[in-house]
Amino acid sequence: MSAALRYLSTRGASPVATLSEAIAAGLAPDGGLYVPDHLPTLSIEDFKIGGSLAETAASLLTPFFAGDALASELPAICAAALTFPTPLRPLPQHPHTSVLELFHGPTAAFKDVGARFLAASLRRVRGDHATPLTILVATSGDTGAAVGAAFHRQPGIEVVILYPDGRVSPRQAHQLGCFGDNVQALRVQGRFDDCQRMVKAALNDAALQAKSPLSSANSISLGRLLPQMSYYAHAALTWWHKHHEPLNVIVPTGNLGNALAAVWVRAMGLPLGQIRLACNANTTLPDFFAGQDYAPREAVATLANAMDVGAPSNFERLRWTFPQVDVLREQLQAHSVDDQTISATIAMHAREHGEVFCPHTATAMHLLNQLRAAGDDASWAVVATAHPAKFESVVEPLIGKPVEVPSALAAMLQRSASAESMAAEDGVLRGWLLEKAAQHVEAAS
Numbered sequence: 285m286s287a288a289l290r291y292l293s294t295r296g297a298s299p300v301a302t303l304s305e306a307i308a309a310g311l312a313p314d315g316g317l318y319v320p321d322h323l324p325t326l327s328i329e330d331f332k333i334g335g336s337l338a339e340t341a342a343s344l345l346t347p348f349f350a351g352d353a354l355a356s357e358l359p360a361i362c363a364a365a366l367t368f369p370t371p372l373r374p375l376p377q378h379p380h381t382s383v384l385e386l387f388h389g390p391t392a393a394f395k396d397v398g399a400r401f402l403a404a405s406l407r408r409v410r411g412d413h414a415t416p417l418t419i420l421v422a423t424s425g426d427t428g429a430a431v432g433a434a435f436h437r438q439p440g441i442e443v444v445i446l447y448p449d450g451r452v453s454p455r456q457a458h459q460l461g462c463f464g465d466n467v468q469a470l471r472v473q474g475r476f477d478d479c480q481r482m483v484k485a486a487l488n489d490a491a492l493q494a495k496s497p498l499s500s501a502n503s504i505s506l507g508r509l510l511p512q513m514s515y516y517a518h519a520a521l522t523w524w525h526k527h528h529e530p531l532n533v534i535v536p537t538g539n540l541g542n543a544l545a546a547v548w549v550r551a552m553g554l555p556l557g558q559i560r561l562a563c564n565a566n567t568t569l570p571d572f573f574a575g576q577d578y579a580p581r582e583a584v585a586t587l588a589n590a591m592d593v594g595a596p597s598n599f600e601r602l603r604w605t606f607p608q609v610d611v612l613r614e615q616l617q618a619h620s621v622d623d624q625t626i627s628a629t630i631a632m633h634a635r636e637h638g639e640v641f642c643p644h645t646a647t648a649m650h651l652l653n654q655l656r657a658a659g660d661d662a663s664w665a666v667v668a669t670a671h672p673a674k675f676e677s678v679v680e681p682l683i684g685k686p687v688e689v690p691s692a693l694a695a696m697l698q699r700s701a702s703a704e705s706m707a708a709e710d711g712v713l714r715g716w717l718l719e720k721a722a723q724h725v726e727a728a729s
């Protein structure tokens with residue numbers, strides 16, 4: 285058993301935290317992201333052959349939880365959260381190609397994995413804590429619904445979802461506003477990066493936190509990020525036991541939490557091979573990996589809207605993982621895929637193979653098609669991050685037929701939905717949260 289990990293901020297100016305403290309805080313007090321003091325290593329033999337996703341997650345995350353108050357709860361957290369499959373589905377018409385389907389959870393996107401794990405962890409960290417906690421979540425489409433679903437009606441928790449008005453799909457917008465009770469959606473008049481900035485400003489506001497304790501459920505929170513490693517470990521081990529070779533992955537990428545999870549799994553010694561990032565027309569990462577300075581910028585709206593991110597939060601953790609830029613650039617490749625190509629890829633796969641992909645998955649599928657056309661016959665998994673039914677207004681005209689809606693999504697679409705409009709200003713969110721806190725005090729007195 286390795287020694288207990290300590291958790292530090294990527295910006296180096298926060299006190300050392302335990303894992304429970306890092307999960308409860310979401311963001312480090314100096315504005316950085318929590319990271320372990322080192323990445324533990326594991327070997328294939330540390331995992332049960334044919335283990336479930338929950339069992340694999342428990343083995344993978346044991347060194348991160350060692351010595352923490354949550355350590356003995358880890359198997360129960362994994363069992364409670366990871367109740368749906370993340371299958372590695374072979375595509376028969378494409379030799380050596382699989383799709384890692386991460387959209388079989390309640391809100392039909394990969395975010396369900398991390399959101400449910402975070403909810404199960406926070407419930408245990410907080411116990412029957414009397415002070416209510418407000419979870420702030422910025423979303424470009426998928427995270428918000430997963431967090432809303434995971435925390436819906438959880439006692440002592442309020443969820444506030446901030447999303448860019450008009451920049452998520454109609455069904456995503458409906459999901460975000462459909463929960464009610466302890467989950468409230470705000471339509472921010474700006475971009476996703478404005479929402480993310482507003483959330484971070486609130487989390488770093490000590491005076492606000494004193495009146496209204498806050499945390500985060502974006503992948504800036506370790507409680508969201510760590511469980512996302514489990515499906516890569518599970519897929520890589522499944523592949524290894526069958527084919528005795530590492531699995532290469534192409535990851536649709538926006539805020540970089542999903543791809544970073546794959547990078548950490550590989551760095552821990554599990555059999556993942558190449559990791560390629562598939563981005564949309566937002567080229568912050570492709571430009572960096574092509575040799576330019578890292579330069580966050582305003583996001584442009586694309587068909588793959590959940591990846592419309594101009595300042596990917598987890599870049600800070602990537603730099604912590606590989607402090608030397610040239611070493612970092614050897615680890616990953618990132619490519620940009622424009623809307624026209626996304627559309628053409630969705631249409632072609634439906635027409636020629638009867639496969640229907642969401643616009644985010646299509647960015648990754650396009651990169652794979654390019655590799656195959658160049659003669660690459662390695663084993664690749666394309667990561668399918670969301671169900672195409674969430675993007676019916678993009679996908680259905682391209683494939684010429686309706687996309688079947690998963691039952692949990694259909695149930696959400698039946699409910700009424702509402703969201704409050706908010707200006708994209710840090711001070712406006714601050715005032716709104718203070719007012720809400722004052723209402724709670726009044727109601728409790």
Ligand SMILES: N[C@@H](CCOP(=O)(O)O)C(=O)O
Binds near residue numbers: 539
């Ligand atoms: N793609 C995301 C943006 C936020 O990413 P996260 O993984 O940091 O929560 C979304 O769908 O909201």
